[in-house]
Amino acid sequence: MSQATARPGRRTQAERRAATEQRVLDAAVALTAERGVRAVTLATVGEKAGYSRGIVTHHFGSRRALLDALVGRLQDAFRPPAAAAGTGLDRLLALVDAYLVHLDAEPEIARAFLVLWVESLAAEPELRPVFADRDKRFRSAIVDAVRAGTADGSITADAGAEALALAIVGLLRGVGMQMLHGPVGPDVGEIRQQVRRLLGKGLR
Secondary structure (H helix, E strand, C coil): CCHHHHCCCCCCHHHHHHHHHHHHHHHHHHHHHHHCHHHCCHHHHHHHHCCCHHHHHHHHCCHHHHHHHHHHHHHHHCCCCCCCCCCHHHHHHHHHHHHHHHHHHCHHHHHHHHHHHHHCCCCCHHHHHHHHHHHHHHHHHHHHHHHHHHHHCCCCCCCCHHHHHHHHHHHHHHHHHHHHCCCCCCCHHHHHHHHHHHHHHHHC
8 A cells, every 4th residue: 555545635745835835825915905015024924824934934035035926926816817709899898897806706815916016116116017017918918809809890990909908907906996995885796887888888
């Protein structure tokens, strides 16, 4: 009988390491959402996760490496979905809808992402290039959908794809920032409906 057969419930070292890192990143997300990025230190994250600072240092090495991993985790959560089927307008509306759904479905992750995005402008300027790159990729997905729409006739031919992408990201980020301050009145379902109507009517 092999060792793996004899101990079916025992995790490998790689699995234990991955579980520890996940727990640490969950703690970093919670701290960022609750208190902002300045609260994220090796010691505070370790305490939040139920570990020592030494464990966090062993896995990430430095605060900057921990922040880089945190940003990666948040960006993976906000990754644009694969291109939807249908017209270019359908693809654009699916991108917008997915963003708004995510704001509502994972509020702690959404809050941490938006807090980090804002604080990259001042408190943590070394994170600014990472967020600039992420925003550029999101705008690129919107540009592709708009150009597909102008090609297939679902979006008006005079739509400026790059300017429109910048405006749409600004709209979505603005909605998120207002939600960050607390309940905004309308629920996310109604906001999604109104944004779809605004874009759908305006771009056809």
